[in-house]
Each structure stands twice: as C-alpha cells, then as structure tokens.
Amino acid sequence: MHCKDIRAQLNAYLDGELDAGAAPALEAHVATCALCGAELRSLRQLQHSIRTEGHWPLPNGLEASLRQTLHSAAETEQMAQGKAALLGDWRGILVGLAAGLVLGVVFYLLLMQPVREGNGLVDRVVALHVQSQLADHLVDVASSDRHQVKPWFQGRVDYSVPVHNLADQGFPLLGGRIDYLDGRNVAALVFGHRRHRINLFVWPATESAARIPETTNRRGYRLIARAAQGLEFLAVSDLNGEELEHFLRLYLEYGT
Amino acid sequence: MRLKLGKRAADAALSAFEAQVCVHARAAYNLARYLMGNEDEAKDVVQEAFLRAYRAFDRYENRNALAWILAIVRNVSYSALQRRRAGPDAVSFDEQLHTDSTIGSDTPFVTPEAQLDRQQSAACLRDLIARLPIEFREVIVLRELEDLSYREIAQILAIPTGTVMSRLARGRSWLRTLAADEGAEDAL
Ligand SMILES: [Zn+2]
Numbered sequence: 001m002h003c004k005d006i007r008a009q010l011n012a013y014l015d016g017e018l019d020a021g022a023a024p025a026l027e028a029h030v031a032t033c034a035l036c037g038a039e040l041r042s043l044r045q046l047q048h049s050i051r052t053e054g055h056w057p058l059p060n061g062l063e064a065s066l067r068q069t070l071h072s073a074a075e076t077e078q079m080a081q082g083k084a085a086l087l088g089d090w091r092g093i094l095v096g097l098a099a100g101l102v103l104g105v106v107f108y109l110l111l112m113q114p115v116r117e118g119n120g121l122v123d124r125v126v127a128l129h130v131q132s133q134l135a136d137h138l139v140d141v142a143s144s145d146r147h148q149v150k151p152w153f154q155g156r157v158d159y160s161v162p163v164h165n166l167a168d169q170g171f172p173l174l175g176g177r178i179d180y181l182d183g184r185n186v187a188a189l190v191f192g193h194r195r196h197r198i199n200l201f202v203w204p205a206t207e208s209a210a211r212i213p214e215t216t217n218r219r220g221y222r223l224i225a226r227a228a229q230g231l232e233f234l235a236v237s238d239l240n241g242e243e244l245e246h247f248l249r250l251y252l253e254y255g256t
Numbered sequence: 257m258r259l260k261l262g263k264r265a266a267d268a269a270l271s272a273f274e275a276q277v278c279v280h281a282r283a284a285y286n287l288a289r290y291l292m293g294n295e296d297e298a299k300d301v302v303q304e305a306f307l308r309a310y311r312a313f314d315r316y317e318n319r320n321a322l323a324w325i326l327a328i329v330r331n332v333s334y335s336a337l338q339r340r341r342a343g344p345d346a347v348s349f350d351e352q353l354h355t356d357s358t359i360g361s362d363t364p365f366v367t368p369e370a371q372l373d374r375q376q377s378a379a380c381l382r383d384l385i386a387r388l389p390i391e392f393r394e395v396i397v398l399r400e401l402e403d404l405s406y407r408e409i410a411q412i413l414a415i416p417t418g419t420v421m422s423r424l425a426r427g428r429s430w431l432r433t434l435a436a437d438e439g440a441e442d443a444l
Contacts, residue, residue: 017405046432053377053381056285056289062299
C-alpha cells in the first residue's frame with residue numbers, strides 16, 4: 001500500500017471508524033513506515049490534547065438557572081392548562097367530557113379484569129430508575145466486585161440474587177440497591193454502558209410479575225422483562241432496544 | 257385539545273426530562289460556547305435550547321438524548337449567529353477572542369505552578385480551536401469532546417459520513433498548522 005492511501009485512512013483509524021478488514025494492513029504499514037508512523041503519533045497527540053484540555057468549564061450557576069427555567073416553564077404550562085380547562089369554550093368542555101367518559105370506561109374495563117399490563121408497576125419502575133439517577137441514589141453498595149455485592153443483598157432480601165459483572169462485554173457492574181416495588185423489597189443491580197445506566201430489578205416470580213409485558217416503552221425509557229431461574233428480571237434504561245435486549249440476554253446466559 | 261396534565265404527571269415528565277436530557281448540560285454548553293464564541297451568548301443558547309427541548313419532550317422518541325439536545329443547541333446557535341450577523345452592532349470574531357481568554361482569572365490565590373501551566377495551555381488550545389472555521393470547529397467538538405460517532409455527527413449536521421471524515425481530517429491538520437504558526441506546539 002502507498003503512503004498516500006494510508007494517510008487517507010489515518011483519521012478513520014484514529015476514530016475507530018475504519019473497516020475492521022482494513023486495519024491490519026494500515027497497522028503493518030505504520031509499524032514500518034517512519035513518516036506515516038510519525039503522522040499517526042502526531043494525530044494521537046492532538047486528539048489526546050483536545051480531549052483532555054478542550055472542554056469549556058460549565059459556568060457557575062448555569063445548571064441551577066437552567067433548572068429554574070424549566071421548573072417555571074412547567075408551572076406556567078400547568079397554569080395555562082388549568083385556565084384553559086376552566087375558561088374553555090363549550091366545545092372544549094364537551095370534548096373534555098367525552099374524553100372523561102372514555103377514560104372512565106377504560107378504567108372501568110381495566111378494573112373489571114386483572115390488570116394484565118402491570119401499568120402501575122411499569123410506572124413505578126420507571127420512576128425508580130429516574131429517581132436513582134436524580135437523587136444521587138444510584139447505589140447503596142458501590143462495587144464492581146460481585147463477591148461484595150452478592151453478600152450485601154443477603155439479609156436485605158429473602159431470596160438469592162444472581163450477581164454478575166459484565167464489564168468485559170461493555171456493561172460494568174456499578175453496584176446494588178434495595179428498592180420497594182410490588183409490595184416488597186427487591187434487589188436492584190446497576191450497570192453502566194457508555195453514558196447510560198441500566199437498573200436491573202430482580203425478585204421472585206409471582207402472579208404480579210407475569211403481568212409485565214416483555215417489552216414496554218415509557219417516556220423515553222425501555223423496559224424488558226424476563227422470567228428465568230424462578231426469578232423475575234426487569235431491566236430498565238434509556239439505551240436502545242437492541243442493546244438492552246443484548247444486555248439482558250448476556251446476563252441471563254452468564255456462565256451457562 | 258390537549259388533556260390536562262395532572263401536577264404529578266407534569267412533575268414526572270420534568271423529572272424524566274432532567275434525568276435524560278439535563279444530564280447533558282455540560283456537553284450542550286461546551287458546543288454552544290464553541291459555536292457562539294463567548295460565555296454570555298452560549299448561556300442564552302443553552303437556556304433556549306433546553307426550553308425548546310422540554311416543550312418537544314412529549315413528542316420525543318429518539319433514544320439518543322445527547323445527539324438530540326446537541327442538534328437543538330446547534331440550531332439555536334446558528335439562528336443566534338444569523339441574528340448577530342444581521343444586527344447593527346455586529347461584533348467581530350477577533351474582538352470576542354480577546355474577551356474570551358480570561359480563563360484562570362478565578363484561579364485560587366495559591367495555585368501550584370503546574371496547574372497554572374495546564375490552565376494556560378488549555379486556554380491556548382481552546383483559542384486555537386475557536387479559530388477554526390465553524391464547519392471544522394463543530395465536527396472537532398462533536399467528535400473529540402462529545403465522543404459522537406461519524407454517523408451521529410452526520411445526522412446532526414445533515415451531511416454524509418464521508419464529509420464528516422474529510423472535515424475532521426482537514427480540521428485536525430489545520431489545528432496543527434495553527435499551533436505551529438503560533439509556536440504553540442506545546443499546547444498540543
Ligand atoms: Zn507511509
């Protein structure tokens with residue numbers, strides 16, 4: 001290969017975007033060609049400098065004022081909606097009444113049969129996932145060592161929690177937590193994946209567990225439920241569906 | 257007519273927004289800061305971008321919150337830049353650069369020398385990046401500082417991934433030239 005062709009690929013290689021098939025030839029060339037080797041080192045050095053020194057520090061108070069802006073926007077929205085409901089024209093009120101009626105019927109139907117969707121549970125799980133990231137309450141026990149996390153659960157929940165660290169597969173274990181869910185204390189395991197967090201809730205399979213659909217999307221989060229080993233596993237994250245599926249499959253197949 | 261959102265539901269929506277989108281405030285500010293060239297306008301852009309995002313949040317389906325908010329930040333920045341260019345008292349780029357290099361003015365009284373050096377070299381590096389034309393500056397920021405893939409960058413900029421790669425390559429070689437001209441290779 002000519003130096004010219006190699007140079008054209010150096011940036012993609014540096015960014016991890018070069019086809020896997022093309023990398024060996026490039027690496028072989030760079031190892032022997034002094035000029036291309038120097039070029040790659042120089043690019044690496046530049047990348048390193050930008051990544052370590054290029055960030056603008058967040059100005060003091062910006063996050064707080066952002067939060068303030070959003071809260072007042074949310075309040076204004078609520079007030080506007082309240083006013084619209086009070087002062088709305090007859091058509092609005094009729095639409096409202098009709099919608100109310102429909103909702104009433106839906107609730108009635110839902111209550112008449114067992115809640116198959118487990119909607120309350122889904123909402124609760126999403127709320128716990130959100131809370132765990134908001135309130136700095138991600139974990140009660142922070143450790144990537146399964147030998148530390150697994151015993152921590154003993155005595156806190158009355159079942160054995162399978163704990164695995166999937167760091168090698170890109171899902172490092174960050175720790176564990178106890179949450180109150182479905183009328184009992186349940187184990188929550190927390191994993192990272194790039195910038196994302198995954199909460200994996202584990203509890204003994206029961207009637208109510210069977211109500212959760214296999215996959216649910218709720219407010220930008222995805223939930224995937226699986227029953228295995230007499231336990232119910234419920235993973236929730238803002239990861240995309242395939243990645244979360246992949247994670248849960250890896251977890252359930254771990255060591256088998 | 258939109259059904260009235262209960263207070264609880266509205267709070268939950270805000271919490272979800274904060275958890276998924278507000279966690280990217282740092283990244284959003286960084287991009288805005290590089291696009292606008294000064295702190296005040298960058299702050300305004302961030303406020304407006306998050307407000308827009310919040311209002312669009314119930315229609316939000318994309319799972320990539322970082323790329324989503326950065327695309328909004330970029331749109332808001334470009335509109336602001338356009339207004340600035342059209343405005344009567346347009347500020348020139350160079351003037352801003354000078355007002356910008358006040359990093360370290362809030363440095364604590366006793367600072368280890370090494371740290372001071374580091375802050376100066378970081379400020380110097382940021383100045384170099386700031387001097388790139390905007391189309392190269394933004395790909396460098398999105399790739400190196402927000403760690404986005406070529407595909408994510410291509411989507412935000414609405415350009416082919418091949419163009420992302422060539423702009424990155426040109427931006428990087430431009431940066432090295434600028435550093436050499438400045439005798440600022442140490443910053444790299
Ligand atoms: Zn060569």
